[in-house]
Amino acid sequence: MSKLLRRLAPREHSRLAKSGYRIAVAERLSQLNPELWDAVTANASIFLSRQYLATLEKFLPANVEPRYALITDEGRPIAAVSCQLVTIDAEHLGKRRTASRALARVIGSAKDRLKGMLRERVLVCGNLLSFGQHAVAFSEAGLRDRDRSWAAVAETLYRIRRAERLSGGSDMSLIKDVPTGSAAVPNPRGIGFRRVETEPEMVLAIDERWQTYDDYLAALDGKYRKSARQIVKEVAERGLVLERMDDLQSIAEDMHSLYLAVQDNNELRLVTSPTGYLPALVEVFGTDARCAVLRREGKLLGFVVTLKDRETAVGYHIGFDRNAAKEAPVYLRLLHAVVEDAISLGCRRLSLGRTALEPKARLGATPEPMEVWVKHRTRGLNFLIGRLLAAQDHAEAPERNPFKKAAAK
Numbered sequence: 001m002s003k004l005l006r007r008l009a010p011r012e013h014s015r016l017a018k019s020g021y022r023i024a025v026a027e028r029l030s031q032l033n034p035e036l037w038d039a040v041t042a043n044a045s046i047f048l049s050r051q052y053l054a055t056l057e058k059f060l061p062a063n064v065e066p067r068y069a070l071i072t073d074e075g076r077p078i079a080a081v082s083c084q085l086v087t088i089d090a091e092h093l094g095k096r097r098t099a100s101r102a103l104a105r106v107i108g109s110a111k112d113r114l115k116g117m118l119r120e121r122v123l124v125c126g127n128l129l130s131f132g133q134h135a136v137a138f139s140e141a142g143l144r145d146r147d148r149s150w151a152a153v154a155e156t157l158y159r160i161r162r163a164e165r166l167s168g169g170s171d172m173s174l175i176k177d178v179p180t181g182s183a184a185v186p187n188p189r190g191i192g193f194r195r196v197e198t199e200p201e202m203v204l205a206i207d208e209r210w211q212t213y214d215d216y217l218a219a220l221d222g223k224y225r226k227s228a229r230q231i232v233k234e235v236a237e238r239g240l241v242l243e244r245m246d247d248l249q250s251i252a253e254d255m256h257s258l259y260l261a262v263q264d265n266n267e268l269r270l271v272t273s274p275t276g277y278l279p280a281l282v283e284v285f286g287t288d289a290r291c292a293v294l295r296r297e298g299k300l301l302g303f304v305v306t307l308k309d310r311e312t313a314v315g316y317h318i319g320f321d322r323n324a325a326k327e328a329p330v331y332l333r334l335l336h337a338v339v340e341d342a343i344s345l346g347c348r349r350l351s352l353g354r355t356a357l358e359p360k361a362r363l364g365a366t367p368e369p370m371e372v373w374v375k376h377r378t379r380g381l382n383f384l385i386g387r388l389l390a391a392q393d394h395a396e397a398p399e400r401n402p403f404k405k406a407a408a409k
Helices: 002-008 034-041 050-058 101-116 140-144 146-167 213-219 222-237 249-263 277-288 322-327 330-344 357-363 379-390
Strands: 022-026 064-073 076-088 120-125 136-138 172-179 194-197 201-205 241-244 289-296 299-309 312-320 349-351 366-368 370-376
Touching: 022 146, 034 050, 034 064, 034 076, 034 136, 050 064, 050 277, 064 146, 076 140, 076 146, 120 146, 136 140, 136 146, 140 146, 146 172, 201 357, 213 222, 213 330, 222 330, 241 330, 249 277, 249 299, 249 312, 277 289, 277 299, 289 330, 299 322, 299 330, 312 322, 312 330, 322 330, 330 349, 330 357
Parallel strands: 120 172, 312 349
Antiparallel strands: 022 064, 064 076, 076 120, 076 136, 172 370, 194 370, 201 349, 201 366, 241 289, 289 299, 299 312
16 A cells, blocks of 8 residues: 555655755744844734734643744845644544634544544644734745745744654644735645645725725615614614723633634634633734623623734634524624724724635625645655545635625726
8 A cells, every 4th residue: 555655646855855044943932033033024914923922822722832933044034934733632523514624624534533542733834823824924035035935934844843753743734824826825736735725714805985884884785784784783682782892801701701602613623722812912912902892781792803913904703602692693793893893993904714704795705715735744645635635625705795886896
C-alpha cells in the first residue's frame, strides 16, 4: 500500500526547499523582536497585532498553544506568522453538523478514532477564534517576492511541526482562511498544500452615505425594510430590550453561558474561548468595540460583539438563549444590531463570517470565496486527502438583493 501511495502522489520537492530567509520561531510573542513584528503588521489585520495576540495569550482555550515566527532577510522583516497548535479529542465533538464545514471535513476524518482513544494535534496557521486571513502578514519586501515569501511560510510550518515531535507531534498542517483567487497568494501546490474550498465569508458593503442605521433601512427595498422593522417590533413585544454595554465584567458569566449555548450545537467544537476572553477583548479595543445585549426584566438573553478591524467591522462572537429564540427573532435582532454598530464605527464593510448564510444575505451581505490549505506529513495521504476533500460540497450563499435598485448601483 505504501508503495502505491508513493506512486500516486506527485513529487513536491518545494515543500523541503529552503527559502534562504532567516526564520525565528517562538512559543510566546514576547520572545520575538517587537519592532520587527510591528513593522510587518502595521497595515495588516488587528488580529495580528501584538495588542490583540497578547490578550489572546492570557485567555487561550485549554487545548490551544500559540506559536509565532518572524521571517527576515539580512535584518529586513519579510513576514510575521501566527499559528496555533490545537489538540482535538472526543470532548470537542458535539451534537450536530458544525457551521464551519470545511474545517470539520479536514479534521473530522479522525472523528471515529477520536471517540475511541486517540488525540489529534493539528498545526493551524491562523486563528481558530476568528475568521479571515489572520495567519500571515508580509512587508513590502515580502510582497515583492510573493512565491519565495510563501515558501518561507511553508518552511516555517515544517520547522514548527518538526520541533513538536517531543510534545507528541502534529501530522496535519492548515493555513486558514485564504481569499480564493487572490493575486497575493500563490498556487498552494507549489508549497505542498492542497486547496479546500469553504463556505464563503459574508460581507456587507457599507455605503458612505449611511451615517445611521435609519440610513441603511432607507436604502432597503420596501419588503426587506418592513421585515427589518417587524423583527425589531417582535423582539420588543416579547419584552426584550436592546442595550449597549462597555464594561462586560459584571455579565461575563452570563455571556459565557449564552456563548456556550451556541457552541454546543456544533458537531465539531475545535476551540472554546474562556469566560474572561470577550470582556478583556472589548476592554482592549476600547472605542473600537461594541457590545449589544438583549435583556428581559434584567436577565441577559442575548449578546453580540462587534470589533473594528481598520476599515472592516467584524461581527464577532454571539450568544443567545435558545428558548427566547423560539419566542422571538433574537438572532436576527442581534444581526441588525451588528449592522448599526458597524455604521457607528465608521467602517466601509462588515464581515459577518460564514455561518447562517441566508439571513446574512437578506441583510445585503454578499459572499467572498474563502479556502483552507491543508497538508498531511505523509505524502501519499496528503495526495489522497486532497482528492477526497475536493470532492466534498459546501454551502452556497443564496442570491439576495434587498436594496432599492438605485441604491444597489
